[in-house]
Amino acid sequence: MLHKTQGIALSYIRYRESSIIARVYTEAFGLQSYIINGVRSAKSKTNRIALFQPLTLLDMVVYYKEDRDLHRISEVKTPYPFQHIPFEVAKSSIALFVTEMLTKTLKEEASNPALFRFLLTSIVYLEEATEQYENFHLAFLLQLASFLGFGPESAGEFEAQLREHSVPFLADDTMSEAVNTFLSTPIHTPVRLNRAQRADLLDGLVAYYRIHFDNLGEVKSLAVLREVLG
Template identity: 40%
Template structure:
């Protein structure tokens, strides 16, 4: 059947001389793989240019449940980012988040609230003028709610450590290594209370930001065995160092 949907580019791989297989998280069908012809010429170069990680697209596609790889009839970049492609800090965050999403979004079914969360968050990042360095922390924390493993950062009158295995703050340092130290737990509790427009108010050091990023990735790795190494994490650390 011929269908229309909004989509978010996850990643692509070249297939033959003139085609690519694009993994797209769609609003109507969840994660899908699509075959797209890329021939030579200026128009095709423009098409390939917007098949970048987490770019937003509208597409008309041939959708068939029995098929592993669907086909795209028409695709266009809309809405187009104004700043992300030209801002090294923002683009580095997007590449990092694209790798995280590509390895965690596996369901081939519609989840409009999750789709809207990702899309609206990216559009907000694109328009943020300053204090964007903690955006990826806020995004990864909020994403856990949609994926079903939101940690409980509430404390009841004690200083604590976030135990990643339990997914909650505990009053004693865990005997295993999967926990956030006390300063990071405190910062995560603050982050948990922020709305997206309040990200700029989070005041933390570069070292703490780097630590929180690594520990959030580790928290995801505990819930997704196939997550493996996040190659873009090292680049992200270097950009914000």
């Protein structure tokens, strides 16, 4: 049966000679996998593979059956072509990191409208921001944790969990205040952190996610993000 849904592209892998299997977080069905044929063929007249680059927003018409792990797409387009995320080093580094974390943590194959709206508005903000978005990934991870069911209520709780699991994390008053701000205000709220504080908080957040996801594994985009933003 055909269904209309919005989606957020996360990743894709090559499949056979000219196809891909794309992972997409959808508004209607949660995390889904789709096979898209012919997008890597030299005969392909359109660059449809670009639609499945990290965080691309999609309007989709899809085939869906509950008992299947792999679905097909009837129609797909982006209503919001990116002008900045793929072409600016800082934004593309953030996008790769956010995408990798989402790929590792989003598992539910069911609709979650509140989570989808959070992801959608966050991505639009990252695309449109012209300044003071260097802390985006920090605020994003803290707020995402709440949607995933393990978000801390305060900086004190965040720091206590890290201590309980013997994570070496030394937060000063500025960092604690920043965490409380990230937890309680919109993702675009400006917060002043220096490069070292940003790097330390990023390491603390990844460690915090590892506490709750035993199989998180290596976060490959982390080194690039540290280099670009700290």
